[in-house]
Amino acid sequence: MKIGIVGFYGKLGKANLEVIKEDEKASVAFGVSRSASEKGDDFGEIKVYKSIYNVKEECDGIIDFSNRSNIESSVKFALDKNIPLVIGTTGLTRDDEELIEDASRVIPILLSHNTGFGINVLLDLVKEACKLLNGFDIEIIEKHHNRKEDAPSGTSKMIFNSMKEANKNLYANFGRTGIDSKRKTDEVGFHSVRGGTIISDHDVIFAGNNEVITISHHAESDKSFASGALKALYYLKEKENGLYDMKEVLNND
Known part of the structure; x- marks a missing residue:
């Protein structure tokens, strides 16, 4: 499973990178960070973009633990590519939540303020x-x-x-x-x-x-959230659309 990480340089972005690297069935397709250069950064073999709209790589799903300012672009990207999206960003407004709810009628989305x-x-x-x-x-x-x-x-x-x-x-x-x-x-x-x-x-x-x-x-570690997010993305991969939470993922075991 090729995964895009939004908030790549953040604490949780780094944790997601570690957890995905430890999983034999997953890899990082690209990263997105507000801290990246305008031309994009080369993080080893991973390309990190300032804007998700500049991404050229294909992916099977997105994990976003960044900032609410990225929510609209992450949702639009996932809709355009028809791929699942895991959102662990906090501080969302009601407008953000309505945007996510509308998108979940088309693609599978998991929204949780804590994926542990x-x-x-x-x-x-x-x-x-x-x-x-x-x-x-x-x-x-x-x-x-x-x-x-x-x-x-x-x-x-x-x-x-x-x-x-x-x-x-x-x-x-x-x-x-x-x-x-x-x-x-x-x-x-x-x-x-x-x-x-x-x-x-x-x-x-x-x-x-x-x-x-x-x-x-x-x-004890941000990896507890990252492990849950990856598990959630695997869960969403089998869904066509809908808005899900972590309890549904846990009950699926």
Whole structure:
């Protein structure tokens, strides 16, 4: 399977490159990066383009872990080539999501703010905890490296949405400040930490009377996300169209 990597020079682009190189059935067809030169770069045998519209190589699928500014071009390229697309970019707007939804009627697309296997299991765990721990206060603490642009993380929003399936009354409070910040019923506090080279940590705290349960996920390497993305692309290869998530990929094993 020949794969194009959008966001090639980024942390996750490098992780995707490593994971694809380790897979005997896959290879990198090309890279795309805003940091590439106007004429394109030669990264070993891989050509890296500044714009996906300049790509000449053929590929069987695209993995995009870049920036939301690339979403429109990645979607258009995948549509033009009629190939599957895995999107792990966070910070998307509603317009971006509608663009992806429209395209998924023609090609298969997987959209996930976190393609790691563990975090997608955690979504079910927190949903079940929310059902069982009625009346417990819930807080979400997410930690990432100092170069992450959006906050709170897309993964923390996934966690919140999963719990909201169990309790529709939950609502988000993004940080607290001021003299009148006492927590309210059904409030879920979001707290974003940005520092150093933290990959991705998420803690979901359920605080009750005289006891606290914390459900945590710690990513030790970006390769955990890249492995999931490659698995997702193999899954999409067998689909004609549709909008998919990582749970469907995991349930396919």
